[in-house]
Amino acid sequence: MSKVIAITNQKGGVGKTTTAINLAASLALAEKNILIIDTDPQGNSTSGLGISKDDIGKTIYDVYAQRCNIEDAIKKTLVDHLDIIPSTVHLLGIELELAGKEGREYILSNAIKPIRDHYRYILLDCPPSLGLLTLNALVAADSVLVPVQCEYYALEGLGLLTNTIRLVKNSFNPALDIEGVLLTMFDARNTLSRQVEQEVRKHLNSKVYNTVIPRNVTLGEAPSHGKPVLLYDARSKGAQSYLSLAKEILNENSIRKRT
Numbered sequence: 141m142s143k144v145i146a147i148t149n150q151k152g153g154v155g156k157t158t159t160a161i162n163l164a165a166s167l168a169l170a171e172k173n174i175l176i177i178d179t180d181p182q183g184n185s186t187s188g189l190g191i192s193k194d195d196i197g198k199t200i201y202d203v204y205a206q207r208c209n210i211e212d213a214i215k216k217t218l219v220d221h222l223d224i225i226p227s228t229v230h231l232l233g234i235e236l237e238l239a240g241k242e243g244r245e246y247i248l249s250n251a252i253k254p255i256r257d258h259y260r261y262i263l264l265d266c267p268p269s270l271g272l273l274t275l276n277a278l279v280a281a282d283s284v285l286v287p288v289q290c291e292y293y294a295l296e297g298l299g300l301l302t303n304t305i306r307l308v309k310n311s312f313n314p315a316l317d318i319e320g321v322l323l324t325m326f327d328a329r330n331t332l333s334r335q336v337e338q339e340v341r342k343h344l345n346s347k348v349y350n351t352v353i354p355r356n357v358t359l360g361e362a363p364s365h366g367k368p369v370l371l372y373d374a375r376s377k378g379a380q381s382y383l384s385l386a387k388e389i390l391n392e393n394s395i396r397k398r399t
Contacts, residue, residue, distance in 0.1 A: 142256045142257055142259055142260060142262065143282050143283070143393065144252065144256070144262045144264065144281045144283075145261060145262070145263050145281060145282065145284070145285050145319050146274075146277040146278055146281035146283075146284050146285070147159055147163075147263055147264060147284075147285045147286075148274055148277065148285075148286065148301070149268070149287055149288065149297060149301055150270050150274075150300060150304070151289075151293075151297040153268075154268075154288060154289040154324060154325075155287040155322075155325060156180075156266065156268070156287050157184040157185050157188060157363075158287075158324075158353075158359055158363075159287050159324070159353070159382075160176055160178075160185050160263050161176070161363070162362075162369050162370070162378070163263065163285075163382055163385055163386060164176050164219075164261075164263050164368070165219050165222060165368035165369075165370045165371070166370065166382045166386035167260070167386045167389070167390070168219050169219075169370065169383070169386070170386065170390060171220075172221060172260035173258060173259045173260055174222045174223070174259060174261050175214070175222075175223045175258075175261075175262045175263070176189070176222070176223070176224045176225070176262075176263050176265060177200060177224075177252075177262065177263070177265070178200060178224060178225065178226055178227035179200055179227060179231070179265060179266055179267065179273050179276070180227055180265055180266060180273075181228070181229050181230075181231040181232040181267060181273075182227075182229075183226065183227040183228055183229065185226075186226035186227050187363065187366065188368070189217045189219075189366065189367075189368065190217065190218050190367060191217070191224065191226050193228070196215075196226050196228060197213070197215065197226075199213055199225070199226045199227055199228050199230070199231070200213060200225050200226070200227050201227070201228060201230045201231045203247075203248075204231070204234045204237075204238065204247055204248070204251075204276075205234065209254075210225070210254065210255055211254070211255060218371060219368060219370075234272070234273070235272045238272060244272065244276075245272070245275055245276060245279050248279070248280040249276070249279050249280035252280055264280065275312075278304075278305065278308045278316060279308065279313045281316060282315065282317070282319075283316065283317045283318065284316065284318050285320055285321075286298065286318065286322065287322045287353075288321055288323055288324065288340060289325045290323055290324070290325055290327070290332065290337060291325075291332070291336065292332065292336075294336050294340065295336075295340065295343065298321070298340070298344075302318070305318065319389075320347055320348070320349045320389070321340060321344050321348045322348075322351070322353060323340060323348065323349070323352045323353065324352075324353040325353065326353060326354050326355065327354070328354075349385060350388060351385040351388050353378070353381050353382070354378065356376060356377050356378035358372065358373045358378045358379070359378035369382065370382070370383070
């Protein structure tokens with residue numbers, strides 16, 4: 141059974157794309173067919189997986205604009221079992237193009253339907269905003285994975301997002317749930333990081349993953365080489381933390397299926 145997970149937080153710089161790329165690669169290592177849909181006009185998941193602008197072909201923009209079927213926009217990556225639907229800066233204009241279109245909130249959800257069963261997980265890398273692109277992702281998703289940077293305003297941003305999820309559940313997608321909250325850029329030597337972790341776990345309890353993503357230079361270097369960190373330095377703390385997260389997600393979803 142396939143699952144669509146939107147990776148989102150309206151705050152920028154919290155590790156959404158880093159999580160999308162490296163979680164996807166880690167899940168693919170378990171020989172699960174995985175698809176990333178890059179719905180961010182910045183296209184960082186696209187470049188971070190080595191897709192050249194000169195060889196990009198059809199993108200998620202073409203899917204939204206109904207210029208191609210979604211199957212035509214899927215590209216292979218360097219990682220076995222991992223595909224991507226790339227994005228470009230052209231996606232910036234799609235909200236204006238779709239402003240008057242009826243049912244515009246359901247475009248991505250409807251587009252995904254023919255390919256859902258081809259993949260175990262479809263990960264949606266969302267832009268750092270709550271516009272039409274993020275709304276489409278939340279309507280299309282079964283659940284939401286929320287990366288939270290271990291910083292002072294973490295809980296405030298998390299509260300805004302959970303309110304948005306509640307609104308989307310009430311209006312568009314009653315089945316939408318929080319897949320999990322992922323603490324990112326954690327520094328065990330930093331008192332603030334430890335305090336944020338305690339507060340987030342206190343408020344959200346079992347929704348917070350046991351795995352914590354550390355501050356790690358290798359995680360920042362890998363995208364500039366067009367590789368997930370597993371292909372760049374598999375022994376690094378960053379790579380090992382995302383492998384741990386993938387195992388946690390696979391185990392949790394296995395338990396949910398049995399209950």
